[in-house]
Amino acid sequence: MTPPLLLALPGSEGVAARLTALLGADSGAAVVQRFPDGETYVRIASAVAKRDVILVATLDHPDEKLLPLVYLADAARDAGAWRVGLVAPYLAYLRQDRRFQEGEAITSRSFAWILSATVDWLVTVDPHLHRYRSLAELYTIRAAAVHVAADLGRWIAAEVSNPLIIGPDAESGQWANAVACAANAPAIILEKERHSATAVSVSVPEASRHADRTPVLIDDIISTAQTMIEAARHLRERGLRPPVCVAVHGIFAAGAYRALRDAGVASVVTCNTIPHETNAIDVMPRVADAVRGVLGVKA
Ligand code: R5P
Numbered sequence: 001m002t003p004p005l006l007l008a009l010p011g012s013e014g015v016a017a018r019l020t021a022l023l024g025a026d027s028g029a030a031v032v033q034r035f036p037d038g039e040t041y042v043r044i045a046s047a048v049a050k051r052d053v054i055l056v057a058t059l060d061h062p063d064e065k066l067l068p069l070v071y072l073a074d075a076a077r078d079a080g081a082w083r084v085g086l087v088a089p090y091l092a093y094l095r096q097d098r099r100f101q102e103g104e105a106i107t108s109r110s111f112a113w114i115l116s117a118t119v120d121w122l123v124t125v126d127p128h129l130h131r132y133r134s135l136a137e138l139y140t141i142r143a144a145a146v147h148v149a150a151d152l153g154r155w156i157a158a159e160v161s162n163p164l165i166i167g168p169d170a171e172s173g174q175w176a177n178a179v180a181c182a183a184n185a186p187a188i189i190l191e192k193e194r195h196s197a198t199a200v201s202v203s204v205p206e207a208s209r210h211a212d213r214t215p216v217l218i219d220d221i222i223s224t225a226q227t228m229i230e231a232a233r234h235l236r237e238r239g240l241r242p243p244v245c246v247a248v249h250g251i252f253a254a255g256a257y258r259a260l261r262d263a264g265v266a267s268v269v270t271c272n273t274i275p276h277e278t279n280a281i282d283v284m285p286r287v288a289d290a291v292r293g294v295l296g297v298k299a
Helices: 013-023 062-078 107-118 149-159 170-183 226-237 256-262 284-295
Strands: 005-008 030-034 040-044 052-056 083-088 121-125 142-146 163-167 187-189 191-194 200-203 214-222 244-250 267-271 279-281
Touching (some): 013 284, 030 062, 040 062, 062 083, 149 163, 149 170, 163 170, 226 244
Parallel strands (some): 052 083, 163 214, 214 244, 244 267
Antiparallel strands (some): 191 200
């Protein structure tokens, strides 16, 4: 059977190379450029006829990536690709999952509709499903979610001595407990209130009895980093040690990483779903397994 051909969108070349190796796949070449007037030019410079094509595009800053993705999928089909899939280690637009104010677009739905019309299948890592139970409520294509709580837990167990896992909010309780279980450590859950995109307040219950432990703040996403910064401030006020911050997806909105470092945290660690200097947990073997599952091939 012909192995799949992976095409990286700009910014996802490293992840695509890792997946190509894990899958024993072929690496293809895609050109994505901008015309001087801002329009997008794409070209697939590899033969794709009668084979599985996998576009690799992590979807932080999604607006600038979406059109190249749509055009590349279309070009692959035109050139005779059998199926066109998408590996989006970070999947955007899941947080606007209801209308908070009259007239707002529910962008999680709109984005899912566009992607479902673009590719035949999708694999992603720990999507931020808050009010949705699964991607199937949004996506009409096959959409597989890879869960990496065990990878976070394993990293923590290996790298942090005597850890205390601290989950961001009540909704994350089950996930935080799964990380704690894999790390063989106790967990506490923060009480969090978000006032706006950049203003968050948290309280830290019953932390002082764990003063001899190293706090490990975990979250699925670091965006503005306000959640982690606020939590770190509370821990400091309660006399706990500077926390290790661990997240699945480090989006790091402008200035967020510096602000988090300046908040006196011990270190910041993320999974390699979005390229960043904090990437220390390789979750691509799990992604490769999920891709094999979707394609129906054995390891
Ligand atoms: C929200 O529900 C998520 O789990 C994260 O806590 C949130 O996205 C973090 O955002 P920020 O870094 O902007 O505080």
